[in-house]
Amino acid sequence: MNSKNFSSLEPAPASDPASPSSSRWIPWIHLLFVVGLLWFLIPYEWSRVNSENLQLPWLSRFFLHVNVDTTPYFILLLFSPLCWWLPLPYHSRFFAQVLHPRLSQQWVRQKQTAGQWDIFAISISLLLALSSFGISFWTASHIVDSERQLTLGDLPPAYHDEHSYLFQAETFLDGRTSFPSHPDAPELFNQVHVLNEGKMASRYFPGTGLWLAPFLAWGHPYWGYWLAGAITTFFFFWSGRELGGNGVGLLAGLIIALSPGMAIFSNLLLAHHPTLVGLSLFLWAFLRMQRTHSFRDAFVAGIGLTFAMLCRPMTAAGFALPFGIWLAVQIVRWLSLRLKKSESATTARQVWLPVAGLAIPLAAGLFGLFLYNQSITGSGWKMPYQLYTDLYTPRHVYGFNNVIRGEQKLGPKVLENYDKWAENLTPALAVQNVQNRFLASLQWTLGIIPLGLAGLIFLLTEWKRWSRWWLVFASIISLHVVHIPYWYDGIMHWHYVFETGPLWALIFARATQTLFRLWQQIDRPLMSVLWLTMILAALLTNLTILPPLWGVSKLETVVNNVAFSRIKHYQFQQMLEHHPQINHPALLLIAHDPHDRHIDYVINPPDLDQQEMLTGRYLPDLYPPARLQQIFPKRTLYLFDAEQNRLSRWNGTFWVPI
Template identity: 75%
Template sequence: MDSENYPSPRPATDLSPNRSRNSRWIPLIHLLFVIVLLAILTPYEWDRVNSENQQLPWLTRFFLNVNVDTTPYFILLLLSPLCWFLRPPIHSRFFSTVIRPRLTSDWVREKQASKQRDFFACLLSMLVAASSFLLSVWTASHVVNEELNIALGDLPPAYHDEYSYLFQANTFLAGQTSFPSHPGAPEIFDQVHVLNEGKLASRYFPGTGLWLAPFVAWGHPYWGYWLAGAITAFFIFWAGRELAGNGVGLLAGLIIALSPGMAIFSNLLLAHHPTLVGLSLFLWAFLRMQRTRSFRDALLAGLGLSFGMLCRPMTAASFALPFGIWLGIEVIRYYFLRKSEKTTSESMGSVYPLVAGLAIPLGCGLIGLFIYNQSITGSGWKMPYQLYTDIYTPRHVYGFNNVIRGEQKLGPKVLDNYDKWAENLTPALAARNVQNRILASLQWTLGIIPLGLAGLIFLITEWRQWSRWWLIFASIVSLHIAHIPYWYDGIMHWHYVFETGPLWALIFARVTQTLFRIWHRIDRPLMSGLWACLTLVAVLTNLTAIPPFWSVSKLEIVVNNVAFSKFKHFQFQQMIYQHPQIKQPALILVKHDPSDRHIDYVINDPQLDQAILIGRDRPDLYSPAKLQTLFPDRNLYLFDAAQNRLSRWNGAYWEPIR
């Protein structure tokens, strides 16, 4: 029985390695894949070649400025008939006798049965974690401004959300969940994604701030995210190993470790990496619990899911939903088997310790979240996230017709420019968002072609059998469905379903295992090599540039996109802290550029006691003279973002100083 089929054996299918006798269908299916892929890729390649300089030879135009999402795979596809029909003897005694056995599920089951430690697996898991950490560091070292020799890691955060999480971490480091709003002029300190209703507090759930806090105190917040990426890759290896052996775990872990999307998000202080720490622990421990029926493994799974919930509740719930359904079926099955006296608790193993192990950490997490909500909103049932949306961004509400519903609840404190960014969610927009999220999740995890192909092959090879792999696939589907009722498709068209990345890596590794078994049994060794080349090409185009074939990697493209916002914040911070004519202590009011709703410079520490405070220009509520009386010990300045102009209040009018 294959390892991934616990607790029941799988029936064989025509494409299963266990049914190589029926291999007459395999050449036909391979041919069908080649024809379909050629039909998809050829028009893109034809248009690309014809758009180049027509005076150049055709072959030169084909290899010039290739489309990294299509051209390499088109070339490999043209080579596939050759790889199918040529069957050279390829044999490595060392690989076949030493390495290959250690990559199989049989090796893992033997170790589990004998309760021996698998040092080979430990080495592989550390390799995977180190690869992830080093890629995060390498991504941070990308130079994004040649003139100033500034790397990505030298710049401040890019997104409003990141500053809110830093605000939350600093609040926790002070031993509090919130700070009082400014007593005299609270409105000028309205910060995006920070509640300011008598209490200053991040709108977000506490898990991310808790993860960030020690690294913020250490002075290196990004190190916490590099570590989170390494931990995620580490547990994805062990989850893949639990499902189907060390080989599957290694490939899945390396795909996540070398994913360009994971690399860029490990350099953004968002909630996703801490969430994945919890969810990857949950995934591995739950899969292990299915095999061991152990309360300890259930408790570990519950701890991971509880932490993921404290970071991104809806994501954690949708990720875990298929596993929860499996556990519910187990409870029902156990109950009826006990009732019919067909089995005993000793022969089957009681399911209740598993439920208790999962429920205890989740219950503790929910109680902690209730107390956290109570401390900020005054009601344990009212989340800061929900309260912030109601007050400041009602058009951003979850669900269809969000703009129409939100406009019926507009209040005096709505951040009008940012709130109007929302589009009204209709079925057509929702369908477009789903498409964008699916394509982006494939693109930024490994590649659209390799992962799309793997998804299709997975459905073909697995559809007639029950295995735990369907829980992995169902979790992907569940994450997408849960985010259908939201109008925005996400950062990079992806971040709402970012957590599908490790799941796609596992699916790809599973399909690779299946195909290698099939090709080995029908003696097509070059096909395995071709698939390995496809994987390698995806990694190379994601992370490297090879002129003149392609001049920029996917990772570098997204690094430069993210660096744009980071650099604007960097320039503003350089100006206010190094400008020779800004005398501290100071209050700098910002008149934001209405055409740039995604850059907001009002960012302060939660105590509002730093030497330079940043405030929002609100002349309708506070004149400069009134602010001077409210802040008598501070010099007043006004920064006009649209004009890039700084002025000083001289007691009578704003006097430009640059």
């Protein structure tokens, strides 16, 4: 291996950060980075070491219970002077002559010009997709209850949203968009995030249910999300390849495949992974379209964006906004040329074919969404999401002063306990939310230090010139901006901007490409080794344990957090299925714990008539037990007090504990 080996992620020839006019500043910039990082990291490390057992030697305390977000990078930073001055002690002819050319951007351009298949790139992309699928499977295999040997994948979903998406998928599998509410006691079956106004339907947009439905019918709903992660990794590799070569795509895809945040969300039945399927397809096809001006590429990009819109429309809009602005600029330029009467037929074709390709699937998607809305709310302009918020959770409304505005629209159907969870969004809270989301997106994608460094390096090396990389960076900013008016910072403090994770992987790959090119030109090859070691350290702390240095990985930490509420749902389901004194058919009324608003056991399939066991809300003022027995004469009534963990049976006069 020699110094040239590390230019495998080299940028286009126009990008030369080590030009003679600027190379004299490079050592000083490096020194500034080292000093800045030391200034940032030393207080954290000093505080950590002094919080350990002071009777132990100082060095023992330093290596005991390290902070995985700071300590590995502090140690690597101490080696940076050696890496700056020492030569690389060995060479690799295979890397220099075989692997390096195939990772370069020049290789990709040659293949594109010749119209040839890149078997090397295809092989890498498939291996990355398989790696993503494998990590998702491995995450589901984590044991979260050693006594019963339960893995994460053995447990039922826990988030309210997951059950709503399952409700939606089950509804679609029956060939419908909704089911009728119960005719005599509809309020009894109010399910969180499920509209129940004459028709029962998920409040959410239909894309996620459409993605989930075939895998649910197959009996393996999580496989659909593991596949979604693999598809996302696959297309982000090809996006990175389009922007900077196979090396960039490889590194970006590897980060996405091994990201702890991606791994845990691939085991949550939420909208994010289906959304990423659409967005990854959109990004790759749009980048191709910029090069080819092809109607086909634009049409594929439109299909991807449309599907993402049908899953998470605000996210799709935020992700695509910079690309839409770029396209609008091309239209304005064409109009300007036309006014000057200097445009050609080719120019017009290059502008309007991509516009048409994008517009057709988007228009079809909006029309389909109009019909979907109309089938549930009675108006194509009224979304189930909007109607649900208005009726049940008005304090959760989008925008500033959400609580103040929501309290002016309180009605009789408000889910009071859940609705009061909302905080009033003020500018101060919005700033705090943005900070939380930003740091969490770095932390759960790769790491705060590596991605923070990559972001700074990207800004320092790219600001002087325009490139398509700015669209990627602008997409990250846009996703944060459109979600500022949400009062909640999100699951794990970042789920509203979860889709920035793969974009950060691309930015990291671009920064790595630039640094390797720079270090090659100034003959500092060991700096590339140090950077690769930093990536390895991030991946190890994210996914593995190494006692006594660190006893739990980032992934295991979040797996245990998710498992906590899942175990509660598992125990509840076990009670329903195996309690010897529960007779079927039954109606189990639930008095929820008012101190735990995030655990709600009222979860039923859409077709209430076909279920042996129904769960309902305990509403004694509205539906006294005697009246319920008349409404459900064939069912035995039970009451579960979640706060007391107590089960009772209605004997016709009063509740009898069992």
